[in-house]
Amino acid sequence: MENTASALSPESVYFICEQAYSEKLFEYFSKDNDVLLPVSHARDIVVLSYSTEGEVTHGNTLRGGNPLQFEWPVVSRQGLTQLFVSRGGLVNSGPTSHFVKPSKKPDRRFLRASSALSEGAEIFFAGLCLLPHLKKEVRTIHLDTSSIASVVMASLLMSRREDLPKIRTFHSYEKLKQHNFSKDETEVVLISASQSGQMAAQLAELVGRRSQIVTIFSSSPSLATGETLCDLKFDGIMNPAGIPARKINDNFEGSRPINLVGEHFLSEPEAPRAALPGVLQNPSINRSFISRLAGRQVFSCNFKKNRYMPSKSVWIDAGQFLKTENYKEWLELICLREIPAAVAAIVYIDGSDGSEAFAKDIVDEIKRHGVASNCRLISLTEIDGSQGSLPTSPPDKAPIVIAGGITGHGDDLLSVSRALRDWAPSSHRVFLTPICVPSSLAALKVLDQNLCQPRSHVFKYMDAIVIDRQKLSGSWERERQFLSDRYDELPSDLRDRLNVLNSSKGMINNLFLSGKKSQLSLRKNFAFWPSDVDCQAALQADVFVAISCLIQNMRTNADVASDRRIVNNSNTHTVIAAGAFARFNDGVIQASILRAAEPVELNYTDAPDESRVMGGVIVDMIKLVDRQQGEAVTEFLMAILTGWIQLREQDMALVRAELDKNVNLNEAQSWLARCIPS
Known part of the structure; x- marks a missing residue:
């Protein structure tokens, strides 16, 4: 009866009881009408009965001479649905x-x-x-x-x-x-x-x-x-x-x-939390390594080595990197420290970018120091059995150096390790690679363990750029698809942009959509690089790689403070704090954060406060589109259109309203603004 206490009286009421007790219940209700006070205004009150087989039948009528037609299948369906x-x-x-x-x-x-x-x-x-x-x-x-x-x-x-x-x-x-x-x-x-x-x-x-x-x-x-x-x-x-x-x-x-695990477990979604990138989360590689490569054209994005290969979200040009003074200093140091004078062979990996050039540099360097005049330079395909006969094996327990190229998860180095089990099973192996690009420090540790077993083997690298290259190309792929689907209506600037995205050359200083007046560039005093770095010489790819390292560090480094970690799993949803786009107001940094983040990290639809701040940031950019503070507007418009960033509807409405009344947008920006659904 509690469901009728604070609601309108029902039109008809049915009491259901076991068949054996239906008459007694009818008599009880007939004698004591006070029991029916909560439903006193009901037109029809009827007692129904059920058998022990589950058949429900019409019983006695307490009130009303013409009760509504009772259909148990309908009542049971609607009753269970309501419950x-x-x-x-x-x-x-x-x-x-x-x-x-x-x-x-x-x-x-x-x-x-x-x-x-x-x-x-x-x-x-x-x-x-x-x-x-x-x-x-x-x-x-x-x-x-x-x-x-x-x-x-x-x-x-x-x-x-x-x-x-x-x-x-x-x-x-x-x-x-x-x-x-x-x-x-x-x-x-x-x-x-x-x-x-x-x-x-x-x-x-x-x-x-x-x-x-x-x-x-x-x-x-x-x-x-x-x-x-x-x-x-x-x-x-x-x-x-x-x-x-x-x-x-x-x-x-x-x-x-x-x-959802097992027969009972349900992990209820919790409200998202916001993580603000800052200097304390900046990995050391940004200051000591990436900053020193600014302007050297070492990094490019969306690069295809040939048209048959998938694009690399971040490509490291080994040829350019091997020209740098940083590399040459490291090469001399690593050769003196890690390569024994009795080294028998330098193995390089066919087709691995930079591996053969790196191997030749090692040979030249150790010869410059007057050792290993009989050291052989040999390729992986010569020792893995793919060419039939194998070359003469080196002496027992001879040192062998494996020169890797730019190393991701280390599949090439592991292939050499397998080949050496047959060709030089007792050799002492020194694995060297200029740069590692693992998705996490944990992945790098696993590679180190796999290469160095037994422990006498050595694995050394100049530095590790921790990013997830498989995911970083997503924003450009969505942008390319969006523009391709609307090719016939694109303004000229966006047609040119689509050509860039479709090219296999890779992007170095054209990663981002331009502002109203010019392309995005880094200004002085980049917070994540030392103060003596010439920031204005930096290319867009340099900044993007630095920001990608920062965000990946917040995702994968257990040493990052818990309130600054980016964690998205069954129990936790973390978004990048909208305040990051106000704190780092260079357009190229804002665009880098947008592109380096994953969509779930920019989905503010159930984070009201962050969505409101993010909406305000975008509205302010639109208002200031003629100034430096609004130079990343085009990037944000594309992120909205491709679903890379999502706001609550009320905040999105404010963005649309500001776009509708702004007359200072250029042709490409105006076209993108018109594409945003109302």
Whole structure:
């Protein structure tokens, strides 16, 4: 009765009780009308009864001579749907995350039956609906989760059975295939909830009879596999409280996964936190290494070595790097410290950028110091057996130097290590590479361990640029696709931009869309480089690599303070603090942060405060498009259009309003502004 205490009186009320007690209940209500005061204005009050087999029939009328037509299938469906929805059985992930269900499929929503089964009377109502499926001959009941056992027990109590069946749980998908099902008709399988019907389809193969499979709550488009207790789908007439159909082809890119594990676990999405990049999170390589390469054309982005290879988000030109004084100083030092005088061979890796040139430099350097006149320069293909016969093996325990090129995860070096097990199994190996580009320090440590086993081997490198090159090209690929899809309507500047993106040459000082008047460039006093560096000589690629290192350090370095870590997993969503774009107001730095971040790190749709600040930053840029403070506007417009950055709708509305009234945008900026949907 508590649901009627603060609501309008219902039009019709039905009491449902066991058949054996329907007459007694009718007599009780007839004598004591005060019990009916909470529903005193109801036009019709009727007592219904159910049998121990679950058949519901019309009983006695307490009030009203012409009660509404009672249809139990409709009432049970609408009743269970109302319980499921009002008790929070439908769980939404929010706009910046998605569930990965036990079936491994991603989805924005999840059906959780246990949430809907929290009150005694409601559990018995569900048990009544289930009762026809638990016939007297049923001896075993299989459950996908123990959370629905209460419904089964309620149903069995209502059946008045003396010989209770066994109840077993197969723990959802976790142990589905290992569970001992029988094709005997004395067994029933219960599924708590389903959106796709996939589990029922798999069970049909294991159980045999579809009629033995019952899904309690289902929003599956097809109800063909087995029986359904409650079809949750919305129907304006038959089920107005139902669940609307899911969005077709939902895009989960830039969304944080929330893994649903086991039969009960659900990791509720928490509010995102903001991490502000700063000097304390700056990796030492930015100050000691990358800053010293500014303006040397060592770095480029979106580079293809040839048209058949995928583009590299960050390419390090080994030829340019091997010309630098930093490299030459390191080469002399490493040769003196690590290469024994008795070195027998220098092995280089065919096709690895810079490997052969680096090997020749090593040979020249050690000869300059008057050692290893008989040292051989040899390629990997000569010793890996791919050419048939192998060259003469070096003496037992002879030192061998492996000269790597620009090294990512070290597959080339590991290939040499494998080849040496046959060609020079007892050799002492010295692995050298000028630059490592791992995705994390942990990945670099694993490579070191793999190369140096046993511990007598050595792995040395000049420095490690920790970035994830597989992910960093995403923003340019989205931009290229966006412009390609609208090629016929592009203004000339953006057609030229598309040509740059389609080129295999790579981008050095044209990574970013230009401002209204000129391309983006670094001004004096870059916070992440020493003060004596000529910042104005830096190229866009130099700045982008430095910012990429900074952000990757915040993602992967466990030594970074917890409130500055960027963590996105099942339990945590971190965005880059909008204040970063106000703090670092050089357009080239802002554009670098945009491109180096992942979409989930710039998705502010469930971070109201950050979205408001970010929206304000963009609005101010639009207002100041003629000045340095607004030079990155074009980059932000493209990020909005490609979904690389997302704001709450109310903040996006302010951005659109400012764009609509601004008359100072150039042709490309105006065209991009018009593309933003209203």
